[in-house]
Amino acid sequence: MPKKIVAGNWKMNKTLEEANILASEVKAMVEDEVKGDTLVILCTPSLFLLPIKNILGNNSRIFVGAQNCSEHESGAYTGEISAGMLKSVNVPYVILGHSERRQYFGENGALLAKKVDIALKHNLTPIFCCGEPLDVRESNGHETLVKQQVAESLFHLDAPALQKVVIAYEPVWAIGTGKTASAQQAQDMHAVIRKHIASKYGQDVADSISILYGGSVNDGNAKELFACPDVDGGLVGGASLKSREFTEIAKSI
Ligand code: PEP
Numbered sequence: 001m002p003k004k005i006v007a008g009n010w011k012m013n014k015t016l017e018e019a020n021i022l023a024s025e026v027k028a029m030v031e032d033e034v035k036g037d038t039l040v041i042l043c044t045p046s047l048f049l050l051p052i053k054n055i056l057g058n059n060s061r062i063f064v065g066a067q068n069c070s071e072h073e074s075g076a077y078t079g080e081i082s083a084g085m086l087k088s089v090n091v092p093y094v095i096l097g098h099s100e101r102r103q104y105f106g107e108n109g110a111l112l113a114k115k116v117d118i119a120l121k122h123n124l125t126p127i128f129c130c131g132e133p134l135d136v137r138e139s140n141g142h143e144t145l146v147k148q149q150v151a152e153s154l155f156h157l158d159a160p161a162l163q164k165v166v167i168a169y170e171p172v173w174a175i176g177t178g179k180t181a182s183a184q185q186a187q188d189m190h191a192v193i194r195k196h197i198a199s200k201y202g203q204d205v206a207d208s209i210s211i212l213y214g215g216s217v218n219d220g221n222a223k224e225l226f227a228c229p230d231v232d233g234g235l236v237g238g239a240s241l242k243s244r245e246f247t248e249i250a251k252s253i
Helices: 016-033 046-056 083-088 099-105 109-121 134-138 142-154 183-201 203-208 222-226 243-250
Strands: 005-009 039-043 062-066 093-096 125-130 166-169 211-214 233-236
Touching (some): 005 211, 005 243, 016 046, 016 243, 039 093, 142 183, 166 183
Parallel strands (some): 005 233, 062 093, 125 166
């Protein structure tokens, strides 16, 4: 069974004081209200990972995650943060391949394969993002592109390594736009991704991997999206910056 996960991507938002308040509120609400075994992950700016981790404490349900890591082990890479550094402060998750990283920082499939490798080497769980831009969806190339994104960055892994990865399908046209994929569009693509994994690794491996949907998830649409059989949770941007709304989303699984 794939884990049920709701991850918040705070992107480059909040001051330390605001971040502390948000994390404290989310922690209290999630502890009180989120039932079952849903995992909640707060992907904060790197600078805030440690203070937020301290606020969350030794919680078995809520964790911090980074939004990126370097493909290099260490060295003269000014401004970068390595997977080993994240591991050394016990950060368990890292988002890799977010469309904003692909678009603004030129990250491609081969680079992301290296980032996935180094994250796994340091026992971090990558939350690997894939998804098509609007023009590709409109020309009906979305399935081909997303299958290619998954294959070029993940299919060099053996099955046990792949099973440590969380996949997030995030159609670029739905990120930060308020335009969500319909539940049917999300389900269709998640099923395509799972089938693609099954074709290489077998059905049991495919069935064990969490595939999250991301793209304008909010407290009004989360229930319908999460009810889809192949949607195992969400990666949430804007709505993760509001404690009440994010908690309602986490309760929707
Ligand atoms: C994201 O940044 O991963 C995301 C899905 O953003 P939003 O929820 O704001 O569309």
